[in-house]
Amino acid sequence: MRSTLVRQFGDPEQVIELVETGRTEPAPGEVEVEISLAAINPSDLIPVTGAYRARTELPFVPGFEGVGTVSRVGAGVHQLKPGDRVVPIGASGLWQQFLVRPAEWCFAVPDDVSDMQAAMSYVNPLTALRLVEALRTHFGSLEHRSVGVTAAGSAIGGMLMKLLALEGSAPTAILRSDKSRHRLGEGYPIIVTDGGGVPAGTRFDAVLDAVGGTLAAGLISRSISPGGTFIQYGALSGVPVPQAAIAGRPDVRFAFLWLRTWVHSAGREALEAAFARSFAGLRDRLFASPVAASYPLSRLDEALAHQADPLRNGKILLDPRC
Numbered sequence: 001m002r003s004t005l006v007r008q009f010g011d012p013e014q015v016i017e018l019v020e021t022g023r024t025e026p027a028p029g030e031v032e033v034e035i036s037l038a039a040i041n042p043s044d045l046i047p048v049t050g051a052y053r054a055r056t057e058l059p060f061v062p063g064f065e066g067v068g069t070v071s072r073v074g075a076g077v078h079q080l081k082p083g084d085r086v087v088p089i090g091a092s093g094l095w096q097q098f099l100v101r102p103a104e105w106c107f108a109v110p111d112d113v114s115d116m117q118a119a120m121s122y123v124n125p126l127t128a129l130r131l132v133e134a135l136r137t138h139f140g141s142l143e144h145r146s147v148g149v150t151a152a153g154s155a156i157g158g159m160l161m162k163l164l165a166l167e168g169s170a171p172t173a174i175l176r177s178d179k180s181r182h183r184l185g186e187g188y189p190i191i192v193t194d195g196g197g198v199p200a201g202t203r204f205d206a207v208l209d210a211v212g213g214t215l216a217a218g219l220i221s222r223s224i225s226p227g228g229t230f231i232q233y234g235a236l237s238g239v240p241v242p243q244a245a246i247a248g249r250p251d252v253r254f255a256f257l258w259l260r261t262w263v264h265s266a267g268r269e270a271l272e273a274a275f276a277r278s279f280a281g282l283r284d285r286l287f288a289s290p291v292a293a294s295y296p297l298s299r300l301d302e303a304l305a306h307q308a309d310p311l312r313n314g315k316i317l318l319d320p321r322c
């Protein structure tokens with residue numbers, strides 16, 4: 001079968017190999033899933049660079065998100081059967097034709113959710129829901145709370161803007177350039193930083209940050225009201241949030257949110273409830289992600305080059321069947 005493999009850390013375009021490997025028989029409690037579409041997310045590429053080398057074992061097959069059809073079931077699996085469409089989660093490995101996972105880590109996809117929607121139903125929708133839940137825990141109610149969202153032109157940024165508005169809060173999109181302004185739709189305040197920070201005097205009750213570096217440092221130091229919160233969930237700038245900025249604001253609650261931590265402690269029932277919300281959000285376009293292109297896995301090099309293109313206008317998907 002067609003697969004990908006990372007044998008050494010480095011630039012994803014250099015070190016992710018296309019390989020042919022054998023299929024694995026599903027053991028008791030496991031299912032084999034033929035992957036029909038997998039997403040390329042920043043969180044797939046960061047481990048490839050070696051940023052998390054202490055907790056990343058080589059070699060590995062990348063890909064945390066996608067959808068497929070159950071092709072074989074191991075002994076004792078009664079909840080799934082061949083032909084069922086599922087989203088398999090809990091470990092990487094989606095960038096291959098056939099994936100074997102424990103049945104308990106596979107979530108059935110409703111018939112009215114397309115493969116394309118299901119392939120993006122996990123990482124960003126569930127993280128956006130967790131981030132909003134974290135704000136609700138901090139403030140009690142989000143009504144009229146001002147929330148700054150950095151990298152608001154990203155797939156998850158767009159979801160956060162819509163979710164926050166639905167919660168009655170007042171989200172402001174923080175963009176690095178005008179390029180993705182059109183993705184946000186009408187009605188949101190937008191700040192374009194153009195390599196700098198937000199204007200002096202800007203005040204938020206909370207900031208949801210996926211950028212880090214100097215933008216995050218400036219927001220923490222000058223733009224969050226006392227008693228507010230700063231939640232970091234990404235570092236697109238490649239630079240962590242400077243500790244000095246955090247230490248300088250003891251009146252602001254600083255938190256990290258990683259979906260993976262929640263997923264591995266939440267339990268099946270909470271995950272099923274989260275997927276139900278994600279599928280509902282996909283139906284009504286709350287969680288819709290623009291798609292820039294879909295590539296056969298055999299053209300992985302083109303897909304990765306497109307992913308790295310600063311002018312990319314949406315998600316890149318991979319079809320491991322071809």
Ligand SMILES: NC(=O)c1ccc[n+]([C@@H]2O[C@H](COP(=O)([O-])OP(=O)(O)OC[C@H]3O[C@@H](n4cnc5c(N)ncnc54)[C@H](OP(=O)(O)O)[C@@H]3O)[C@@H](O)[C@H]2O)c1
Pocket residue numbers: 041042043123124127150151153154155156157175176177179180210211233234235236237238257258259260312314315
């Ligand atoms: N913690 C978690 O568990 C978790 C889960 C999901 C996602 N995330 C994080 O969320 C972030 C976005 O993920 P995604 O899937 O939504 O990505 P995406 O759709 O690929 O979006 C990336 C966009 O972010 C913007 N961007 C990139 N570098 C930037 C920078 N240095 N400064 C400001 N904006 C920048 C760009 O927008 P423009 O087009 O406007 O330039 C780019 O198009 C990533 O950091 C990812 O790791 C974290």
